[in-house]
Amino acid sequence: MRTFRTFIAAAAGLSLAVAGLTGCAAGNDPKSTPQPTENMAVQTQQGLEFTDMWIKATEKDMTGVFGTIKNTGDKEIKFTGVKAEIAGMSEFHETIIQSDGSSMMQAMTPPAIKPGESLVYKPGDDHIMLMKLNDKVLPGDEVKITLEVEGGENIEFTATAREYTGGKETYSPEDGTGHGGMDHGNMATDKN
Numbered sequence: 010m011r012t013f014r015t016f017i018a019a020a021a022g023l024s025l026a027v028a029g030l031t032g033c034a035a036g037n038d039p040k041s042t043p044q045p046t047e048n049m050a051v052q053t054q055q056g057l058e059f060t061d062m063w064i065k066a067t068e069k070d071m072t073g074v075f076g077t078i079k080n081t082g083d084k085e086i087k088f089t090g091v092k093a094e095i096a097g098m099s100e101f102h103e104t105i106i107q108s109d110g111s112s113m114m115q116a117m118t119p120p121a122i123k124p125g126e127s128l129v130y131k132p133g134d135d136h137i138m139l140m141k142l143n144d145k146v147l148p149g150d151e152v153k154i155t156l157e158v159e160g161g162e163n164i165e166f167t168a169t170a171r172e173y174t175g176g177k178e179t180y181s182p183e184d185g186t187g188h189g190g191m192d193h194g195n196m197a198t199d200k201n
């Protein structure tokens with residue numbers, strides 16, 4: 010009987026531990042801080058859900074931020090800007106296909122997200138651009154990015170740095186895009 014009782018006690022202890030873990034992972038505690046985890050959705054109290062936010066690792070002075078930002082609230086969220094401590098300048102970018110088939114990116118008006126809709130940022134498409142980086146971005150780095158919201162509080166999220174070599178965007182566009190976009194080339198080669 011002694012062995013049996015020990016087993017029961019151990020099993021009880023185990024299920025307690027499992028219950029504890031489950032309660033933690035559910036994340037329904039409104040006081041808990043969203044913990045950014047790769048490939049997992051992070052819900053903020055402001056009604057945005059961030060999924061798989063990542064930043065391209067680089068040793069150059071500009072890079073892109075990607076992932077899915079969903080409006081889970083009941084009113085439209087309009088951004089007015091974006092910023093990051095590691096970047097001297099940050100912008101929302103869109104990628105356009107030029108007549109010769111190559112793609113080029115340019116600054117766009119900060120977007121808005123309607124309730125239930127998402128912004129999907131991926132290489133070769135729309136993205137958040139960080140320029141004038143003051144540090145390298147190494148794989149595994151966690152980079153804090155702040156979205157400025159019209160009539161509301163700033164919303165911060167964390168992007169995890171990843172090695173990525175598939176991008177074909179022009180990161181140093183020729184002069185005169187003809188689209189009214191900013192000339193990043195000047196920033197990339199800023200000699201001041």
Ligand SMILES: [Cu+2]
Nearest residue numbers: 102114115138
């Ligand atoms: Cu860009």
